[in-house]
Structure formats: C-alpha cells, structure tokens
Amino acid sequence: MAMLELNNVHAFYGNIHALKGISIEVNEGEIVTLIGANGAGKSTTLKTISGLLKPRTGSITFEGEDLTIFPAHDIVYKGIALVPEGRGVFAKLTVIENLDMGAFSRTDREGIAADLDRVMTLFPRLEERRKQIAGTLSGGEQQMLATARALMAHPRLLLMDEPSMGLAPVLVESVFETIQEINQEGTTVLLVEQNAHMALQVADRGYVLQTGEIVLKDTAKGLRDNEEVQKAYLGME
Amino acid sequence: MRSRLANIDFIGVFLWVIRAAIIVAVVWGTTATILNNTYTTRQWTDFLVFGVAQGSMYALIAIGYTLVYGVLFMINFAHGEFFMSGIFTATVFLALPMDNAGWLDRNPLLGLLIIAVVSMVISVVIAVVTERIAYRHLRTAPRLVPLITAIGASFFWQNLYRGLLGGEQKPFPQLEVLTGTIPMLGTEIQKVHIVVIIVTIIMLIGLNFFIIRTKTGKAIRSVAEDKEVAALMGIDVDRTITITFITGAAMAGIAGVLYAMVYRQVHFFMGFIPGIKAFTAAVLGGIGSIPGAAIGGLFLGMFESVGPSLFLKGLGIPAFNQLKDVIAFTMLVLVLIFRPQGILGEPLAEKKA
Numbered sequence: 051m052a053m054l055e056l057n058n059v060h061a062f063y064g065n066i067h068a069l070k071g072i073s074i075e076v077n078e079g080e081i082v083t084l085i086g087a088n089g090a091g092k093s094t095t096l097k098t099i100s101g102l103l104k105p106r107t108g109s110i111t112f113e114g115e116d117l118t119i120f121p122a123h124d125i126v127y128k129g130i131a132l133v134p135e136g137r138g139v140f141a142k143l144t145v146i147e148n149l150d151m152g153a154f155s156r157t158d159r160e161g162i163a164a165d166l167d168r169v170m171t172l173f174p175r176l177e178e179r180r181k182q183i184a185g186t187l188s189g190g191e192q193q194m195l196a197t198a199r200a201l202m203a204h205p206r207l208l209l210m211d212e213p214s215m216g217l218a219p220v221l222v223e224s225v226f227e228t229i230q231e232i233n234q235e236g237t238t239v240l241l242v243e244q245n246a247h248m249a250l251q252v253a254d255r256g257y258v259l260q261t262g263e264i265v266l267k268d269t270a271k272g273l274r275d276n277e278e279v280q281k282a283y284l285g286m287e
Numbered sequence: 288m289r290s291r292l293a294n295i296d297f298i299g300v301f302l303w304v305i306r307a308a309i310i311v312a313v314v315w316g317t318t319a320t321i322l323n324n325t326y327t328t329r330q331w332t333d334f335l336v337f338g339v340a341q342g343s344m345y346a347l348i349a350i351g352y353t354l355v356y357g358v359l360f361m362i363n364f365a366h367g368e369f370f371m372s373g374i375f376t377a378t379v380f381l382a383l384p385m386d387n388a389g390w391l392d393r394n395p396l397l398g399l400l401i402i403a404v405v406s407m408v409i410s411v412v413i414a415v416v417t418e419r420i421a422y423r424h425l426r427t428a429p430r431l432v433p434l435i436t437a438i439g440a441s442f443f444w445q446n447l448y449r450g451l452l453g454g455e456q457k458p459f460p461q462l463e464v465l466t467g468t469i470p471m472l473g474t475e476i477q478k479v480h481i482v483v484i485i486v487t488i489i490m491l492i493g494l495n496f497f498i499i500r501t502k503t504g505k506a507i508r509s510v511a512e513d514k515e516v517a518a519l520m521g522i523d524v525d526r527t528i529t530i531t532f533i534t535g536a537a538m539a540g541i542a543g544v545l546y547a548m549v550y551r552q553v554h555f556f557m558g559f560i561p562g563i564k565a566f567t568a569a570v571l572g573g574i575g576s577i578p579g580a581a582i583g584g585l586f587l588g589m590f591e592s593v594g595p596s597l598f599l600k601g602l603g604i605p606a607f608n609q610l611k612d613v614i615a616f617t618m619l620v621l622v623l624i625f626r627p628q629g630i631l632g633e634p635l636a637e638k639k640a
Contacts, residue, residue, distance in 0.1 A: 102515055122518040131519070138516040140509050151509050154502065155521030203521070 051114060053078045053238055054099070054130075054207060059108035061098050068094045070262040071108070076207065081229065081239045083270070085246040085283055086259035092242040093135050095259070096209045099240075100132040101125040112207070126155045131205035135212050135242075137196040141185030145176055148184050148195055152202030161204065168235075169198035172228065190221040197228065207238045214245045226252050246283035250274050258283070302624065309621070316598030325600060329474045334593045336472070340480040340549065342588020343487035347542035348565030349572070349580035350494065351535025357511040357575045358531045359426070364437040365417055367562020368444035369536040371555065373410030374543030377402045378459050378553045379452050386460035395464045403544045410540030413444060414532045423525065441562075449555040456554045459547040483545045490541055491581055497534070498577060507531050511575075560612070564591075567619040573632020582630060591615050 052075035061069040069091050076082045084092045097103040099110060101122035110117040112128055120128070131152075140148050149169065153162045170177040173194040179187060184195055193213055200208055210229065214222040226248050233239050233252075243249035250256055250270045258266035258279060266279065273279045320326070326334075348370055355363045382402050385391040391398040421440045425433045465482060468475035498504040509517040510527045518524050546561065547553050564587060572583025591611040599607035599614075622629060 100519060102518065121523075122515070123521050123523045126519060126521040134516055134519065138513060138519075140512045140516070142512055143505065143508060147505055147508075150502070150505055151517075151520045151522070154506065199520075 052076060053113060054240065055109075055111045056095070056099070057109045057111075059095075059098060059105045059110060061094060061103055061105045063094075063103075068262055069098065069105070072259075072262070072264055074257055074264070076238060076240050078206075078238055079233075079236070080255060081233050081241060081253045083241045083243055083246075083249040083253035083256040084259055085243055085249055085256060085273075085279075088244070089261070090259040091262040092259055093211050094262075096132060096211050096240070096242055099125075099209060100130060126203050126205070129204075129206040130209065131200035131203040131207075132209040133196045133200045133211060133213060135215070137189075137192045139184040139187070139192050139195050139199070142183065144181050144183055145187070145195060146180045148199050149176075149202050152199035153204075155203055162202070165202055165204055169201050172201075172231065173198050190217055193217060193221075193225060194228075197225075197232075201232065201237075205237060207240065208232065210239060210241045212242060212244060214243065214248065222248060246279070247285075250284075306625070309617075312602060313598045316600070316602040319602065320597055320600050326596060330596075331593070332472050332474045333476075334596060335589060336474075336476050336480055338589035338592030339585060340483040340588070341592060342568075342585035343483050344542045344545050344549075344561065344584075345565045345568045345588050346581045346584025347487055347490060347538045347545070348561055349569040349584045350538045350577060352566050352569040353572070353574055353577060353580040354507075354531050354535045356569070357577075358507065358528055359422075359433075360430070361422070361433045362437065362566065363422075363535075364434070364562070364566075365421075365440035365444065366535065366539060366565070367558030368441050369410045369414045369417075369558075370539040370543050370546075370561060371553075371558030372413040372444060372448065373406035373408075373536075373540035374402075374459075374547045375448055375452060375457070375553045375555065375557070376409045377406040377544070378457055378547060381405055382460050382547075383457065391460055392463065395462045399462070399544070399548075403541060406544050407537045407540035410536040410543065411533050414536030414539075415529060417444075418529060418532045423528075441558075445555055445558070452555065454555060456552045459551045459553055461551055462548075465548055479548050483549060486541065486545060490538060494534070494538065494577070503527075503530060507534075564615055567615055569629075570619060571622050571629055573629030576629070576631045579629055579631035586630070587615060587618065590618065 054074070054076040056072055056074040059069055059072045060067070072091070072095055074082070074095070084095060086092050094103065098105050099117065101117065101120055101124070105118055112130060115128065117125060117128065140151065143151070149166060153165065156162055175191055176194055176198055179191065184192065187195060197210070197213065213225050213229070217225065222245065229239055229241065230252050241249055241253060250273055253270040256268065256270050256273045257264050258273070266273065266276070268276065274284070348366065351366045351369065352363060355361060355366070382391065385398055417440050421436050422433055425436060465479045468477050469481065498507065506517065506522045506527050507530065509520065509522060510524055514524050517527070546557070565584065568583035568587040569580045570583070571587055572579030572581070591614055594614045595607045595611050599610055604610065
C-alpha cells in the first residue's frame with residue numbers, strides 16, 4: 051500500500067471544476083513530482099491533500115487513514131507538512147518564531163531542539179538571521195525559511211509547492227539539492243514544479259497534469275525521455 | 288478631466304486650511320492660557336495624572352479593539368459592552384451585596400480581587416458568546432455585515448442588561464483603602480488613580496509577555512498574518528480567534544473595575560462612550576498594533592484632560608470643560624484624514640482597508 055493515495059479526486063473552487071478525477075500514489079521514501087502548466091491543478095492538488103480545500107468526491111488516504119474528514123489544522127498532526135506556494139512565511143514574526151510555529155503541532159522538547167539543529171545545519175543562513183523579521187529576508191532566504199518551518203513539524207511526507215518560483219538560477223539549484231538531502235534523511239517528498247527540467251532530475255516518478263486531469267505518469271526517466279513531455283515542458287524540439 | 292483635477296485641488300486646499308486653522312487655534316489658545324498664568328504647576332500635574340489614569344482605562348479597552356481587528360480586520364463595536372457587562376454584573380451581584388453585609392469594608396483587597404475576577408470572567412463569557420453566535424458565521428461575509436452585526440450585538444447586550452438589571456445608575460461601593468490622596472510630584476494624587484495606573488501597567492506587561500513569548504501568543508500573531516498558513520502549522524484558527532476575543536475581553540473586564548473604582552457608579556450604557564473613546568485611541572495609535580493601542584489610549588486620555596484647559600480656555604470658550612469629547616472626536620477625524628495608519632500603524636494594505 052502506498053503512503054499517500056489520491057483516488058479519483060474531484061475538487062471545485064466555487065463553480066470551477068479544478069480537479070477532475072485525480073489519482074496519485076506516493077510511496078514511502080520517494081520523491082514524486084507533479085508537473086504541468088499554470089492552472090493545471092498542481093497547487094490545488096496539494097491544497098486538497100493538506101485540507102485547505104475539501105474534495106467533493108474521491109478519497110485521500112495517508113498510511114491507510116482517510117484524510118478528507120479532518121480540518122486543515124489536523125493534517126499536520128498526521129505527519130504531512132506543506133511548504134506553500136509563494137512561501138507564506140509569517141512576515142512580521144522573526145525567523146526563530148516562524149520555526150517555532152512550524153513545530154506548533156509538537157510537544158516533544160528534545161525532538162524539537164534536535165530538528166532545530168538539523169534545519170539550522172541545512173540552512174546556516176537562517177542561523178545567522180535568527181532574530182531577524184522574516185519579511186526583511188530575501189526571496190531565497192524566505193524559501194529556506196518556509197522549507198525549514200515545514201521540516202520543524204518533522205513530517206513523514208513533505209509537500210512542496212513551487213519551491214523554485216521567483217528564485218535566481220543559482221538558488222534554484224541549491225533548492226533542489228536541499229530537496230534531495232531532505233529526502234535522503236528519510237522524508238518522502240511530493241513536489242509541485244513548473245521547472246519540470248529540475249523536478250524530473252531529482253524525482254523518482256512524476257505525473258503530468260493538464261487542466262485538472264492526469265494525462266501521463268511514469269518514472270522520472272521515462273518522462274524525461276518522453277517526446278511529448280520534452281516538447282511541452284522541457285522546451286526541447 | 289480638468290474639472291476633476293480642479294476638485295482635488297480644492298479639497299487639498301480645504302484640508303490645508305483646516306490643518307492651519309487648528310494649529311493656529313491650538314497655538315493661540317495655549318499661548319493665551321500660559322501668558323495669563325491661569326493654572327499653577329500643581330493644577331497642571333493634577334490634569335496630567337488624571338489624564339494618565341483615564342488614558343490607562345482607554346488603553347486597556349483599546350487592546351480589545353486592536354487585537355480583534357488584527358486577526359479579523361473587523362471593528363468589534365460590541366467591545367464597549369464586554370467592558371460594561373463584567374463590572375455591571377459584578378457590582379449588582381457581588382459588590383453591592385458584599386458592601387451591604389459590611390464584608391467589603393472588612394476585606395477590601397480580597398473583595399476587590401473577587402470583583403475583578405468575576406468581572407473579567409463575565410466579560411469573557413459575553414465576548415465568547417457574541418463571537419460564537421454572532422460573528423463566527425460571518426467570517427467570509429462582506430466586511431459591512433460583521434460591522435453591522437457588531438452594532439446590533441452592542442444594542443442587544445445594552446438592552447438585555449437594562450431589562451434584567453435595571454436602567455438606573457448603580458453606585459459602586461466607596462472603599463476606605465481607595466479614598467484619600469498621597470503627596471507625590473508636588474501635589475496630592477488620589478490613591479485610586481495610582482491604583483489604576485499600576486494595575487494597567489501590570490496588565491500591559493502581562494499582555495506583552497503573553498503575545499510575544501507564549502506559544503498561544505505567537506499563534507495569535509500567525510493567525511493575524513495568514514489564516515491558511517497558520518492552519519497548515521496545526522493552529523486551530525477558530526480556537527485562536529476565540530482566545531483573541533477572550534484576551535481583549537479580560538482586559539476590558541479589568542478596565543471596568545478600574546472605571547467603577549474611579550467614577551463609583553455603573554450603568555447599562557456606561558460602555559458606549561469609553562468604547563468609542565477606546566476605539567479612537569486604537570485608531571490613534573494605529574489599529575492592529577498593541578503598543579499603538581496602549582500609547583493611543585494614554586495619549587487620548589492626557590489630551591482630553593489637559594487639552595480643554597490648555598488651549599480652549601485660552602481661546603475664551605466659556606464651558607471649555609464640556610468640550611473634552613469634542614476634542615477626542617476631533618482628534619479621531621483628524622487622524623483619519625491626515626494619518627489613517629495612526630501613530631504606530633503601518634500603511635493600510637488593500638486587503639485590510
């Protein structure tokens with residue numbers, strides 16, 4: 051049984067049919083990526099998993115447990131954390147306060163301290179800016195903070211929504227390196243990206259979304275070699 | 288197009304004229320008062336101390352406006368009733384019976400403590416009920432809807448209290464410990480004013496600790512910034528909003544006790560003017576900002592207390608002391624025109640405006 055299973059999920063924004071029967075599986079230890087154009091439903095899929103948007107029909111199970119019955123603030127207690135699109139750091143809180151909020155769901159002091167050490171090792175820049183107001187960080191630093199904050203929940207599954215968006219190319223590389231590092235430390239990752247090129251390099255498997263439907267699924271290598279994908283998402287002729 | 292530009296210019300000039308006129312009036316009045324040597328230093332000190340005491344109460348009430356605005360972007364006009372309900376209930380059911388039995392005179396401090404706790408609890412209960420029943424379902428409604436609802440809730444509580452506990456003024460017992468003065472700063476300061484100021488300082492320090500240091504305080508600030516992301520952290524947004532109302536109402540409950548100690552009477556309508564004044568204070572300090580509410584409250588209290596004697600008397604206005612409310616609300620209008628974000632507030636963002 052897969053760690054996360056979405057089965058025929060339909061979701062709506064008002065009257066807009068955003069997800070039209072999405073089925074996705076993520077196995078423990080994998081990096082799985084969802085690629086697709088703007089508005090294909092990638093972010094919506096992550097919102098639906100994290101409880102911010104309730105599916106109208108279809109099931110979402112995590113480690114065999116139905117997620118759709120829980121409000122958004124309970125999902126993180128199941129072991130799922132989301133790095134939201136546009137980073138969503140608390141701009142008026144300091145770096146360390148943001149990280150505290152990341153660990154809001156936990157009460158194990160030693161575990162929290164250990165994870166704080168871990169994210170500070172992963173992102174030494176954050177250690178330097180500990181007391182700084184998050185809104186004054188650069189875009190790259192805010193991305194680090196958003197990722198670190200999600201890791202503070204000690205998730206077994208990390209959902210990442212466009213982590214490379216708006217970052218300089220050199221930073222994009224380091225974001226994907228970090229994702230691999232996080233994964234090697236044992237966290238399963240579901241990655242939504244417009245930068246299909248990078249995403250398919252780090253991922254094990256991928257799904258291609260088009261206007262709310264999955265049109266293709268394969269191993270990352272399979273997708274990289276697929277002519278359609280090359281044309282549409284990798285900018286190759 | 289041209290006529291529209293002309294209009295804007297006209298308004299701009301008009302605002303400048305108002306600004307200049309007010310500055311001239313204040314400077315003129317102040318100079319006249321000072322040159323005539325109308326008041327002694329001691330009297331000025333008295334005005335100032337009274338202003339600080341009055342401002343302390345405004346500050347405590349203003350916290351509730353600013354906290355709720357911070358998380359919901361809503362002006363909770365029923366907040367004055369949270370202030371009234373606590374002390375009104377505590378006076379009728381506790382203070383007066385305890386006083387009649389003579390118990391309050393024998394145990395004044397314990398008695399006041401009990402009154403304070405009960406007043407806080409009642410204010411909190413009224414706030415939680417109002418939030419749960421009247422506001423929560425309207426969270427996604429257009430902004431005018433919760434605003435009107437809040438005004439409705441305000442009338443509801445006023446009239447419920449009037450109906451159940453009576454429409455007349457109730458005396459708050461005069462306590463021996465709070466009567467009299469202490470020589471200080473070259474004058475005699477009323478003990479009750481000192482108590483008001485000290486209690487306010489303690490409450491503000493406690494509030495500051497709660498908001499800055501505790502996990503719940505950080506959760507309130509997170510919810511104020513982004514409810515969706517806060518939920519992703521595992522923060523129960525509804526619960527946090529309830530806690531925000533509780534915090535504001537507890538402050539208002541204490542402010543009610545201080546108010547009753549100073550003015551020694553309570554009334555079903557007593558929340559209206561202090562509520563509006565505290566709202567003014569919150570706007571003055573920058574609504575959404577907690578230090579702003581405290582500073583705005585103090586500033587408004589002092590301005591009201593010193594202002595009439597300082598520049599209205601100098602202008603030769605006969606009943607200048609009756610004009611302190613005029614000063615307060617003139618200030619509200621001026622702040623809204625010239626500095627809508629208040630003293631400490633940030634420029635209003637689109638979504639908050």
